[in-house]
Amino acid sequence: MPHADINELKDRLDLWTLGVTLVDRQKRLRCLTDSGVERTVGALATKMRDDLSIEELARLHVVPIARGGLFVAGQLSYLLGWTREQFEDDGMSPICIVDDCSLTGKRFRQTLKKNRGREVWFCHLASAEPLREAILKEESSVKGCISAVNLELLDRNNLAGFSDGGRYLNRSVEHIAFPWTEPGFPVNLNGKIVDGWRLLPPHQVLGNWAMLKLPAHADAIIPNIQLANGVVWRVLFDGGVRLYKAGDDGMVDLKNLAADVWRGCVGYRNRDVAVEWLMKTRNDFDRKAVESMVDILLARGMLVQI
Secondary structure, eight states: OOOHHHHHHHHHHHHHHHHHHHHHHHHHHHEHHHHHHHHHHHHHHHHHHHHHHHHHHHHEEEEOOHHHHHHHHHHHHHHHHHOOOGSSSSSSEEEEEEEEESSSSSHHHHHHHHTTOOOOEEEEEEEEHHHHHHHHHHHEEEEEEEEEEEOSSTTTTTOOOTTTBBBSSOOOOOEEOOOOOHHHEEETTTTTEEEEEEOGGGGGOHHHTTTTTTOOOOSOOOOOOOOOOOOEEEEEESSOOEEEETOOOOEEEHHHHHHHHHHHHHHOOHHHHHHHHHHOTTOOHHHHHHHHHHHHHOOOOOEEOO
């Protein structure tokens, strides 16, 4: 078999692997709405009251892990009666590290390293039980690891060691998203981990929208175009965008003007507003070329009219 054919076969196998993985994860996706977050934070506060006394909760210094932990800590402060002073470190008090989710424990470990010698509680909205068990086993200073949502562990053979890049657990748990963020989803392609895939469209998640780097639009916008269902996407290091439609056998890489056309359409969700933005910001703007790019993305099923 010619070398070129071998490469083509490998590429198609990678696409098949990507498609199978993403279809599975989309089926398992746990997406919390605003009301769902409110209920989950309430459940976390209840668990914390069960494990800590009123006096212990009042002594804690609160350390949110940015950025998701800031949203959670703010809501917990109302439910648990935390004061402003508890967010100001005195260098001595026990600390409560707060996050939205902990998938590998890497961000928690980084925060813990900055607070050695303190009694620690780790309180977050979602994690897998093996992660919490690993943290309690490895970290003697951690007195409690409390989560409101128990994420399903998808591969029990994929547990990480303590020294594995700062992780307590490899990223083999069900995917979860919040109104403010969707953690980048990693996929194993031919033995290489490719991180940063997004399963949700930008208009559903604030952090996904921010990745588009679009200026806010002052006027109300009536949506007439958006990312099609089943399309997953990655923002590339060079500013381009990679799109893949689950169940399809093709991938689309967008660069330069084409990438900005896609950004404008999925960000503003209005074809005319996207064209208006491109006309103001792109020196190489060509209305006919832009309209053609939009039509091609619609025909490929990467965008959809609404």
